[in-house]
Amino acid sequence: MKVLRLHCFKYKQPEWQKAKCCRQTTMALVVSPCMKIYRKFKPHLLLVMAQIGYTFLYFITDASFNHGMNPHVFVTYRHIVGGLVMFPFAYFLESKARPKLTLALFMEIFVLALLGVSLTLNMYFASLKYTSSSFVTSIANTIPSLTFLIAVILRLEAVDVRNPRGIAKLLGTLISLAGVITMTSYNGPAIQSLSGASKHIRSNIVHKSWTKGSILVIASCITWSIWYIMQGMTLKKYPAQLSLTTWINCIGAAQSAVFTVIIHHKQAAWRITYNNDFWSIIYAGVVCSGITTFIQLWCTKQKGPVFVTMFSPLATVLVAILAYFILGEKLHVGRIMGAVIIIIGLYLVLWGKDRDQNHLKTQEQPTLITDNQKEPKMHAQVGSSAESQVRP
Numbered sequence: 283m284k285v286l287r288l289h290c291f292k293y294k295q296p297e298w299q300k301a302k303c304c305r306q307t308t309m310a311l312v313v314s315p316c317m318k319i320y321r322k323f324k325p326h327l328l329l330v331m332a333q334i335g336y337t338f339l340y341f342i343t344d345a346s347f348n349h350g351m352n353p354h355v356f357v358t359y360r361h362i363v364g365g366l367v368m369f370p371f372a373y374f375l376e377s378k379a380r381p382k383l384t385l386a387l388f389m390e391i392f393v394l395a396l397l398g399v400s401l402t403l404n405m406y407f408a409s410l411k412y413t414s415s416s417f418v419t420s421i422a423n424t425i426p427s428l429t430f431l432i433a434v435i436l437r438l439e440a441v442d443v444r445n446p447r448g449i450a451k452l453l454g455t456l457i458s459l460a461g462v463i464t465m466t467s468y469n470g471p472a473i474q475s476l477s478g479a480s481k482h483i484r485s486n487i488v489h490k491s492w493t494k495g496s497i498l499v500i501a502s503c504i505t506w507s508i509w510y511i512m513q514g515m516t517l518k519k520y521p522a523q524l525s526l527t528t529w530i531n532c533i534g535a536a537q538s539a540v541f542t543v544i545i546h547h548k549q550a551a552w553r554i555t556y557n558n559d560f561w562s563i564i565y566a567g568v569v570c571s572g573i574t575t576f577i578q579l580w581c582t583k584q585k586g587p588v589f590v591t592m593f594s595p596l597a598t599v600l601v602a603i604l605a606y607f608i609l610g611e612k613l614h615v616g617r618i619m620g621a622v623i624i625i626i627g628l629y630l631v632l633w634g635k636d637r638d639q640n641h642l643k644t645q646e647q648p649t650l651i652t653d654n655q656k657e658p659k660m661h662a663q664v665g666s667s668a669e670s671q672v673r674p
Contacts (some may be wrong), residue, residue: 286542287353292423292508296648304659305311308312314581315332317476317501323402324363324416325413325580325581325585325589326580326632328577328580329577329578329581329590329593330593330596332573332574332577332578332593332594333575333594333596333597333600334600335569335570335574336574336597336663337597337600337601337604338565338569338571338573339562339565339570340601341601341604341608341609342558342561342562342565342566343356343562343566344372344667345450345558346556346559346562346563347410347555349421349558349559350556351541351556351559351562352406352543352546352551352552353404353408353410354404354407354538354541354546355542356407356551356562356563357399357400357403357404357407357534357538357542358535358538358542358557359534359554359563359565360566360567360570361399361530361534361535361567361574362529362531362532362535362567363476363537363563363564363566363568363571364531364566364567364568364570364571364572365528365531365532365534365535365570365571366567367567368527368528368531368572368574369525369528369532371524371525372410372522372525372527375524376522376524377545378526379517379521379522379523380522381521381522382445383520387519387520389410389530390516391516391529391530391533391554392533393525394509394512394516394530395529395530395537396531396533396534397506397508397512397529397533398506398509398513398530399504399531399534399535399537399538400501400532400534400537400538400541401502401505401537402505402506402509403538404538404541405498405499405501405502405505406418406422406498406499406502406506406563408498409494409496409613410495410501411493411497412491412492412494412495412498413495413496413499418495418499419598419601420462420465420598421496421499421500421503422423422503422506422594423462423498423505423594423595423598423624424459424462424503425503425506425510425591425594426455426458426459426508426588426591426592426594427455427456427458427459428503428504428593429507429510429511429587429588430451430455430588430591430659431588432507432508432511433503433511433586433588436511437510438514438586438587439451439586439588440638445501445669446634446637447573447637449634450464450630450631450633450634450637451588451630451631451635451638453627453629453630454592454626454627454628454629454630454632454633454634455592455631457623457624457626457627457630458595458617458623458624458628458631459591459627460623460627461619461620461622461623461624461627462595462596462598462620462624463620463623464616464620464623465602465616465620465621468616468617468619468620469614469615469616469617470472470614470619471613471614471615472612472613472614472615473606473612473613473614473615477609481526481661488512489540489604506629507591508592510578510582510587510591511587512580513579513582513587513589514582514583515585517579517582517583518519521578521583522556522574523576523580523583526579527572527575527576528562530575531571531575578590585635586626586635588631588635589631589632589635592628592631592632593628595628596624596625597629598621598624599621599624599625601619603616
């Protein structure tokens, strides 16, 4: 506080300016602990909000798909909306921060859009025709484990089993995977649905070719994991997250449109005949393809791809909870146990990642201290040499 007050009264100022300066510095001291907590947990809060957005997307799109909307057309329209929404923000807010787009960088973004939008999402939705939604959702929850494994193989994620932080990350990933398996394979006793909740409408569609569906969903999970890993690499060359989000949406929409036109030749498939279809496309484009993709890119740059993917099982937990209260679905004890196990594994991974960052900071501090110690010596040498030159 003394240093700040000296700074306030260092220059000749009117009394009201001195009082204003001291009030601002005092408020900065009061707010700084809260800001430190906010900055520390900002990625956590943003990713939780992103999973909440995906949770509502599940219920909105489920009604549209049951009504007969084509999933591939939905993917195309969704990313067209996402690109249109994010373009003004990217154009005006990142006009100076946006690097030059070379041909090599454009091809890298093209592959990134292929892995994250057109190829992955179309395989994911195609697998729903041959399997069930519960099976596809449960397999998709293995993305954090796959991302962690690929990151370790590529040496993008350090795992030191001799330290508690490395053991926590490894155990947390395995525990989260065990929670996913528990939610999938073990139901247990059912908890009766609420009497006031609306009844869930079950689909009478008979799924065929589980082998083909399993191959599609596993392939989509692998490409999805590679997409998260590739985000971190691309952001080092193209750090403008808003512009990258816009490019991914626009290129992904074009790729998906070509794929959909090849599969569906009829123009009727592109018509939006149901009112809920329109609002589901708007919601998915603005919230999920636009805002959520930007959040994931920002958090990937701050914390890495493994950190981002560890939050994805939360959507499954939230879907099960909301389905119990809103749709009147039965909630099984196995799902509750699996959700608790997933949260425990997530906490262990986050704890290990936090200790990793603290360890890196402690390693950087000695180098900063030595650099600061060298600077006074250099200034002293320069000053002594200058004095010797001035003296006759």
